[in-house]
Amino acid sequence: MFDINPRGGSIKGSIGIVSQLGHKVDLTAPFEGFGGLLPDARLNSIASHHQRLDPFVGGAIAMKTSRREWAADWPLPFLAMLGVMGSTIFPYVSGLLMEPLTHSFGWTRSQFSFAFLLQVLVGLVAGPFFGRLIDRYGPRRIILAGIPVAAFGLSLLGLVGQHIWQWWTLVVFQGLTMAPVLPVGWMAVVVARFEINRGLALAVALAGVGLGAAVWPVLGTLVMGTLGWRATFPALGGSWGAHSVRSCVPPPKGRAERP
Numbered sequence: 577m578f579d580i581n582p583r584g585g586s587i588k589g590s591i592g593i594v595s596q597l598g599h600k601v602d603l604t605a606p607f608e609g610f611g612g613l614l615p616d617a618r619l620n621s622i623a624s625h626h627q628r629l630d631p632f633v634g635g636a637i638a639m640k641t642s643r644r645e646w647a648a649d650w651p652l653p654f655l656a657m658l659g660v661m662g663s664t665i666f667p668y669v670s671g672l673l674m675e676p677l678t679h680s681f682g683w684t685r686s687q688f689s690f691a692f693l694l695q696v697l698v699g700l701v702a703g704p705f706f707g708r709l710i711d712r713y714g715p716r717r718i719i720l721a722g723i724p725v726a727a728f729g730l731s732l733l734g735l736v737g738q739h740i741w742q743w744w745t746l747v748v749f750q751g752l753t754m755a756p757v758l759p760v761g762w763m764a765v766v767v768a769r770f771e772i773n774r775g776l777a778l779a780v781a782l783a784g785v786g787l788g789a790a791v792w793p794v795l796g797t798l799v800m801g802t803l804g805w806r807a808t809f810p811a812l813g814g815s816w817g818a819h820s821v822r823s824c825v826p827p828p829k830g831r832a833e834r835p
Contacts (some may be wrong), residue, residue, distance in 0.1 A: 642772040649769045653780035655823050656762035659719065660784030661791070662816040663758050665730060666695070666750060668792040669808060676805045681738045688740075691747035698751035699758070706755045715764040716824070722756025723820045729753030730813025734806040757820075759785075 674688050710718050729750040736743045762781055770777040792812065799811045 645770060646773050646776075649777075652769055653766055653777040655820075656766050656781035657784040657787065658816075658820055658823060659723075659757055659762040660759045660781055661788040662723075662726070662784075662813075662820060663754060664785060664788035665792055665809070665812055665816065666733075666747075666754070667692070668788055669796040669812060672793060672796045672800060673805050673808065676800075677736070677743070681740070683740055683743075688743070691744055694744055694748050695751040698748055699755065702752055702755035703758060703760065706758070707760055709756075710761050710764050715761045715768070718756050719761050719765070720821070720824055722753075722761070723817050723824070725753045726757045727813040727817030731810035733809040 670691075674685060677683060678685060678688055706718065706722075729752070733746050733750060736746055759782070763778060766777045766781050767774060795812060796808050800808045803811065
């Protein structure tokens, strides 16, 4: 039989798979011992141990823990994808506003585009600061507090007046308010929950960048054509913020963010 006794506990598997070395592993019944189902980390250790003894058994155990991990937290990468998607609203939509803003206020294209450089500089300063806050307080607190602030910062862009310094100031403020919900926070949540499927989970989350490139220009064009350019950022930012907060509260299955 497949018997393990680490640190005084016991795990017994009934007949399910017979390996090349004669081990028997039950992949359908839960492992017994340590008060019930073992944590994924302990199962991963067991899988690694038996991978060295018999690759067939180690792979079978790893497959079971991989499925359990994805089944438990599969909504999280898609929620992170929505969050990453929201962080791309400004760069993917502001290009639509270049023509109406420069035509209405008499700005040059270089003056309008200078705002992108300002936002990059803001990100270089604010990014590490909020990364440190994420390490200290956890990503979920920072993200939940940052989503409405980021939506507010996007909405203020609709108030820009004729003077170019107003546009620059609002873009800098928007960059500061968006810093708490940049991809680094969403990636921290995914990394904390996933170990075996971490690469797949991160790939799903980062797909929000491409999804934003496909979706935001289309939605921005529709909003601008219907409600005007001043309503574009408030409508998109407010919609994204509302959906994100609704998805984040309560957290999936009431589990804490840290493993």
